Amino acid sequence: MRNIIVAQSGGPTTAINASLSGVLSEGLKNCNKVFGALHGISGVLSENFIEFNNYSETISEFLGRLKISPACFLGSCRVKLPNHNEDLEIYKKLFKTFEKNEIDAFFYIGGNDSMDTISKLAAYGDSIGSPIRFVGVPKTVDNDLICTDHTPGFGSAAKFIATSMLEMAHDTAIYEVPHVTIVEIMGRNAGWLTAAAALARNEYNTLPQLIYLPEVPFDKKAFINDVKAELSKTNNVVIAVSEGIKDKDGNYIQNDTATQDKFGHTQLSGAGKALELLVIEELGLKCRSVELNIVQRCAAHISSKTDLDESENLGRMAVKFALEGESGIMPVLKRLSNNPYKCEIEFSKLSEIANKERLVPRKWITEKGNDVTDEMVQYLKPLIMGEIIINYRDGLPVYENIAHLY
Amino acid sequence: MRNIIVAQSGGPTTAINASLSGVLSEGLKNCNKVFGALHGISGVLSENFIEFNNYSETISEFLGRLKISPACFLGSCRVKLPNHNEDLEIYKKLFKTFEKNEIDAFFYIGGNDSMDTISKLAAYGDSIGSPIRFVGVPKTVDNDLICTDHTPGFGSAAKFIATSMLEMAHDTAIYEVPHVTIVEIMGRNAGWLTAAAALARNEYNTLPQLIYLPEVPFDKKAFINDVKAELSKTNNVVIAVSEGIKDKDGNYIQNDTATQDKFGHTQLSGAGKALELLVIEELGLKCRSVELNIVQRCAAHISSKTDLDESENLGRMAVKFALEGESGIMPVLKRLSNNPYKCEIEFSKLSEIANKERLVPRKWITEKGNDVTDEMVQYLKPLIMGEIIINYRDGLPVYENIAHLY
Structure with a gap:
């Protein structure tokens, strides 16, 4: 691919930067330029970009630190994209920006609302025959995205x-x-x-x-x-x-x-x-x-290693799927077994995921409704496993500098 | 010394068990029996004791795990001892219990109210010519005890x-x-x-x-x-x-x-x-x-190593001071230098400490009263230094079993 853009959107988690780290490491290996848009889709509209190729000298250190840092290195937004039959201009502007910057793929890391945005972009792209690939990367502390066993963060x-x-x-x-x-x-x-x-x-x-x-x-x-x-x-x-x-x-x-x-x-x-x-x-x-x-x-200092590793892999796989020509999709986690815990990464269509919500199944709550069942505990247990290594300086965790957000 | 009793009182911190660990390790080396009274002075009154000599086989593992465990292994209480001229009976009962169990020293880990209790016991002991030593061990998250540079927790x-x-x-x-x-x-x-x-x-x-x-x-x-x-x-x-x-x-x-x-x-x-x-x-x-x-x-999983090490040492020193014949005292921290940070342990009289409160000096707050000064930051900095090693099982910290509190 030529160039790619990645952005983050929605509420923060401690794993959204791990997914960004995954997108960046895979993107920098396979693309000319990797841009990060600041503050989600707003940053794409205003061409408020960071160019990650400039980080090349210290990239592995940077990616490692990024992986364990809380919240969104690229900032976030709560902009909800209108349908393209409601506001065609915004779509035209976005695609013009993509074209101008020779963008072959756009990656959007987010939850329900963000998947709605990327899904709409993919659908519009399809309708005009654009070759640009649109791939969502899941995150949400709430664990309420469908089609995936669980969500990063x-x-x-x-x-x-x-x-x-x-x-x-x-x-x-x-x-x-x-x-x-x-x-x-x-x-x-x-x-x-x-x-x-x-x-x-x-x-x-x-x-x-x-x-x-x-x-x-x-x-x-x-x-x-x-x-x-x-x-x-x-x-x-x-x-x-x-x-x-x-x-x-x-x-x-x-x-x-x-x-x-x-x-x-x-x-x-x-x-x-x-x-x-x-x-x-x-x-x-x-x-x-x-x-x-x-x-x-x-609370990134006590992140789950399982969570951050999976989040990073979802980011990598998002790029791999785009390289394989996929668009309008989101990589998802499919659990193969609980003991030993094993998850593999597949993908699902964004159109099936956006604007839906996955609630706790009633059978995982006790009959009286005042506790959860053992099945729920077995589901949850592997997800908190493993501790990450944090560097401390002056008694505090060393996270990635976010001065560019100010 | 023959036997000793240790108890904990007041609100919990993550370092009060480190002090207990210090008292126990020094006590077990130097005394016949080491008792822990459950729920502070209430447990002394009701002779609700744990005998720590029974832990001897696994004592070093136990003390290590105890050191990093939050709250009070021995439970706590909020009992305020009346003056002995108000209620002599309670003092007679306590000293009878001490005598019966051949207690040579009583250690009370706590904050302001607990120092009041141990100070009163020491004063009463003095008044009847008792040889029992009474030593307070400081703790309080609030850092408001006087005569010490700072407090455990x-x-x-x-x-x-x-x-x-x-x-x-x-x-x-x-x-x-x-x-x-x-x-x-x-x-x-x-x-x-x-x-x-x-x-x-x-x-x-x-x-x-x-x-x-x-x-x-x-x-x-x-x-x-x-x-x-x-x-x-x-x-x-x-x-x-x-x-x-x-x-x-x-x-x-x-x-x-x-x-x-x-x-x-x-x-x-x-x-x-x-x-x-x-x-x-x-x-x-x-x-x-x-x-x-x-x-x-x-939040014991992110305790300050400096804090837990000092707390443990204060517990050890409490026993050492008692062995040297001191009573009616509390070991205190005296800061010798900030950089490198160095603190030594002395002791102060409980009668000077109890019921007093150490506030932040006005000069460590900015003139407008909406920030702290650099002097305050320099004071605070060394106290959060260092990370403890926590063992994790099933993704969660391994703390000491507290089933005996139920």
């Missing part, structure tokens, strides 16, 4: 969640007075991340005793009964709860008023806080809520 | 805070729209932990741009002006704020109603949330608040 966030949950199990075990700790975990519609709290259980730890995912309608009365039942067994009850739990009518369980972002996604806060207040009101005992917040998606 | 919490702050600096840098992130950090009266956020700054990162500690009265108008000034320079403003910031009249800046625990400490929540709502109201832009909560004090 999820395993690392799951590892941080399980580790913090284990550490909080130690922290909360020290007092003899009855108390409840509620840990709110990311997940608007899909409970995958919250389910990862179950991985903290081991030969001495049964915490969290209760896990509530958005896939099952949340009932406050049943919840209080669940908490009472646990308190009859122990003084220390820890509960993992998704930010997106809703009652049977679909109303979010929350303390604050929900606001909507421009994709129509509801910005949530306060499921944990709402339950904290409920427990205090109903049971009159000490209760604390902890929101893992953005820390859970950027 | 603080450096590890500071390392997690600085690391998370750096990771959040990456996470928040990716979008082009103006936004503000407020990170609420522990510290009721002392701003040491919040100051540690400044360590995240490096050759490419200036975040957090603003830092507010409880030592300086918080002014909402000045705060909004500070935020505006930063927003005129960049789209990404990150602010570190202590949970305990107060206005000039001493009222906490918070969203929720404050409640008091039985020591009269105010339980806070919501400084970050209150400022988030203030920014949205006053500036009308995207703002998020993140509360690091208990995660910051139990």
Whole structure:
């Protein structure tokens, strides 16, 4: 291929730069020029490019450091591309930019919304007979893309969640007075991340005793009964709860008023806080809520090696598929076995993936809806395996310089 | 010495078990029996003991794992010992227990309240001519004990805070729209932990741009002006704020109603949330608040090696001082130099330490009260240095079994 462009879009994870590292290493081997567009599709429109061939002297060091760095080295955006029958001009402009820069392939690393963008570009390209290849590269902490066993970034966030949950199990075990700790975990519609709290259980730890995912309608009365039942067994009850739990009518369980972002996604806060207040009101005992917040998606110092290696390979394979002439596709992970864990990389059509959401199957949640099943634990376990090597300077992890984002 | 007892008290840190490990290793070398009382002074009263001589076969493995495990292996309590002229019976009972178990020294690992307890025991012992030695071992994430350069647990919490702050600096840098992130950090009266956020700054990162500690009265108008000034320079403003910031009249800046625990400490929540709502109201832009909560004090997987080594040595030295006949004392750290960092261990009298609080000196906070000085950074820097070696199993850190706390 002549030149290629890669960009990143959507919310950050600790693995999105590993995929970028994969695209770059394979791209630099096989193409003339490798451009990175800053801030997703916006950077393509404004031709705000970094040229990675300039990094050649120190490229292997750079790629290694990039692989373990959190968030998006190229910045991100939340621009949603209109359909080409709604706004043809933007498509014409993008393709003119591609042509001018002799671009043979465009790689977009992102989640649901980003796959919609790249899918639309591929479809438009097809309609005008363009030879440019459009390939999506998956990422999302939420693990909610379809056609793939799991998504880059999820395993690392799951590892941080399980580790913090284990550490909080130690922290909360020290007092003899009855108390409840509620840990709110990311997940608007899909409970995958919250389910990862179950991985903290081991030969001495049964915490969290209760896990509530958005896939099952949340009932406050049943919840209080669940908490009472646990308190009859122990003084220390820890509960993992998704930010997106809703009652049977679909109303979010929350303390604050929900606001909507421009994709129509509801910005949530306060499921944990709402339950904290409920427990205090109903049971009159000490209760604390902890929101893992953005820390859970950027804790790169404890990334899963499995996750970063897979993410890097997905980036490499995206380039390989493009070299083989594929377009309108996304490399996906197909699990071959759990023990030993083995995943291979195939690809799926973007048109099948975009704008769809993969929720936790009901059968992986217990009948009462307050825990996950062993099948879920077996699914999650391999994804947090392995530790990465981080260099520390002055006591802090050495990540890649992001001064160019300012 | 014949037998000794050790116990832990107060809020957990990731270094309190390192001090326990130090007491145990030195105690097992020099004493007949080493008892651990479960749940602090309550466990002494009820003779709820673990006998560590029983661990002898696997003691070195156990001590190594104990050193890196978060929270309190022996559990904790929040019992405040009354003065002996208020309740003589409790003292008589405690000394009878000591006598019955042939105890020559009692070691209490804890913070302000725990030093009050051990100080009272030492004073009572003196008054009845008891030969039993009473030695405190410092710990507190808050770094607010006097007579010591810093306290065990603080450096590890500071390392997690600085690391998370750096990771959040990456996470928040990716979008082009103006936004503000407020990170609420522990510290009721002392701003040491919040100051540690400044360590995240490096050759490419200036975040957090603003830092507010409880030592300086918080002014909402000045705060909004500070935020505006930063927003005129960049789209990404990150602010570190202590949970305990107060206005000039001493009222906490918070969203929720404050409640008091039985020591009269105010339980806070919501400084970050209150400022988030203030920014949205006053500036009308995207703002998020993140509360690091208990995660910051139990993130043992990223403990500071300097902190754990010092904590272990303080535990060892506590036993050595007792062997030398000292009582009513606490081993303390005295910093000899910053570069190279060097600290030695001396001891101070408990009567001088108990119930006092070491705040951040005003001169280590900038004149405007919205940042810390370079002197503060130089003080903090050595305390987060060094990484510990953690064993992982199934992708998670291997900590010491705490089943005996249930």
